[in-house]
Amino acid sequence: EPEVTQTPSHQVTQMGQEVILRCVPISNHLYFYWYRQILGQKVEFLVSFYNNEISEKSEIFDDQFSVERPDGSNFTLKIRSTKLEDSAMYFCASSSFSLRDGRSFGSGTRLTVV
Amino acid sequence: QKEVEQDPGPLSVPEGAIVSLNCTYSNSAFQYFMWYRQYSRKGPELLMYTYSSGNKEDGRFTAQVDKSSKYISLFIRDSQPSDSATYLCANAPGGESGAGSYQLTFGKGTKLSVIP
Numbered sequence: 001e002p003e004v005t006q007t008p009s010h011q012v013t014q015m016g017q018e019v020i021l022r023c024v025p026i027s028n029h030l031y032f033y034w035y036r037q038i039l040g041q042k043v044e045f046l047v048s049f050y051n052n053e054i055s056e057k058s059e060i061f062d063d064q065f066s067v068e069r070p071d072g073s074n075f076t077l078k079i080r081s082t083k084l085e086d087s088a089m090y091f092c093a094s095s096s097f098s099l100r101d102g103r104s105f106g107s108g109t110r111l112t113v114v
Numbered sequence: 115q116k117e118v119e120q121d122p123g124p125l126s127v128p129e130g131a132i133v134s135l136n137c138t139y140s141n142s143a144f145q146y147f148m149w150y151r152q153y154s155r156k157g158p159e160l161l162m163y164t165y166s167s168g169n170k171e172d173g174r175f176t177a178q179v180d181k182s183s184k185y186i187s188l189f190i191r192d193s194q195p196s197d198s199a200t201y202l203c204a205n206a207p208g209g210e211s212g213a214g215s216y217q218l219t220f221g222k223g224t225k226l227s228v229i230p
Contacts, residue, residue: 004157035218042118043158043202045217056217091157103218105150105157 002026004106021077023092033093120221133190137203144205152200
């Protein structure tokens with residue numbers, strides 16, 4: 001069964017450094033998303049991406065964040081200057097056209113900012 | 115305000131028990147109601163999907179939505195140790211089609227342990 005893959009599974013970075021989290025969505029999906037989950041907290045929406053542009057973003061997704069689909073398969077989340085409070089699990093997800101298919105989530109990247 | 119509330123538990127039941135998991139929400143615009151299961155150190159996995167009010171059954175799982183009281187339930191019959199996970203309810207607004215871009219609003223999740 002096709003799945004969303006994310007790399008790396010764990011990333012440790014120093015405060016102020018840039019990080020890029022990588023995702024390969026399911027190949028025939030059209031919508032791509034990033035969510036994050038701070039330890040012990042809710043899964044929170046960051047951004048959705050469709051047709052090579054951001055379709056929706058939350059208040060969390062400020063100027064420090066950006067997303068890109070550099071080629072036909074990868075989808076990346078960049079955090080420009082990491083802060084301690086960016087430490088969280090970051091989940092990439094993808095879906096087909098209709099919400100009834102749900103979102104397929106990857107296993108996540110655990111980002112630790114020290 | 116987009117809020118979804120869940121009792122975080124933990125909830126511990128013996129194998130074979132019927133489990134009832136619940137969510138409340140405040141946003142009347144929500145039309146899609148989903149239950150996800152999340153195992154430790156894994157991403158959420160879609161279990162059940164419901165559009166608008168009503169019941170939906172899939173094997174041992176039944177999802178119920180009562181929009182008048184803004185209350186969502188997931189029932190698990192004949193619970194198994196493999197059902198031990200965190201169960202997240204998630205909602206989204208929107209119409210019947212073209213809703214792929216709508217953001218999901220998650221509850222905090224209820225941690226379930228099924229004891230053999």
